[in-house]
Amino acid sequence: DGTVAICAALCLMLSPGDVLPWHETIRTFPWDAFFLLAGGVALATAVNDSGLDALLARRVLTKVHRHWQLTAAVGAALCTSNFVSNVAAANLLLPLLAAENEDKYSDTHRDRILLLVTLACSFAFLFPISTPPNAIVFAATPELTTRDLLHVGTIFTLLCLLILILALVIYL
Numbered sequence: 086d087g088t089v090a091i092c093a094a095l096c097l098m099l100s101p102g103d104v105l106p107w108h109e110t111i112r113t114f115p116w117d118a119f120f121l122l123a124g125g126v127a128l129a130t131a132v133n134d135s136g137l138d139a140l141l142a143r144r145v146l147t148k149v150h151r152h153w154q155l156t157a158a159v160g161a162a163l164c165t166s167n168f169v170s171n172v173a174a175a176n177l178l179l180p181l182l183a184a185e186n187e188d189k190y191s192d193t194h195r196d197r198i199l200l201l202v203t204l205a206c207s208f209a210f211l212f213p214i215s216t217p218p219n220a221i222v223f224a225a226t227p228e229l230t231t232r233d234l235l236h237v238g239t240i241f242t243l244l245c246l247l248i249l250i251l252a253l254v255i256y257l
Contacts, residue, residue: 115224118213122170125214129165129173138177155198158182159249162205163242167215175206197256201249208245210238 097105132138141161158178166174179199209215212234213223219238223229 115221118217118220118224121214121220122217125169126173129169129177133177138181155201155253158198158202159205159253162202163208163246166206166209167211167238167242170214171206171209171216174209175203178202178206201253204249204252205246208242208249210241210245211235212238 094105094110098107098110162174162178165178169177179202182199182202183195207216210219212231213220215238219234223231223234
């Protein structure tokens with residue numbers, strides 16, 4: 086949890102012997118990556134608090150066949166997790182899908198849907214905001230551009246999507 090990490094960092098900064106000096110930490114902290122990830126979480130929270138997520142789920146997911154519903158959910162997870170952090174995308178989509186599918190399908194089928202959507206949320210390689218590792222590498226490597234991430238990330242995202250489609254065909 087974030088609270089544990091903050092407490093540990095404060096203990097290191099306040100301990101005698103300058104284990105983790107405050108001024109050095111503040112100067113070298115990757116603020117751009119921090120604000121990038123925080124912005125993604127804030128965006129997902131705004132979508133959730135405004136009710137936009139529930140509106141989209143009702144409009145899209147209730148009017149289609151279950152295979153198209155799963156395809157739409159996986160596509161939404163894949164797209165959303167590339168523009169906000171993958172954790173925020175999972176926090177946004179999984180409760181909606183669980184509530185939407187509670188009455189319609191057996192627990193096993195619903196769990197498979199949630200598993201596939203969770204995996205799709207993890208396939209975020211396009212932008213620095215997509216995952217914390219992307220943001221850390223982007224902040225630590227000045228010669229890396231967003232265009233570089235986009236080119237390589239597209240290949241990995243499509244490859245993972247292909248694997249997910251194969252899993253969808255095999256397991257559902």
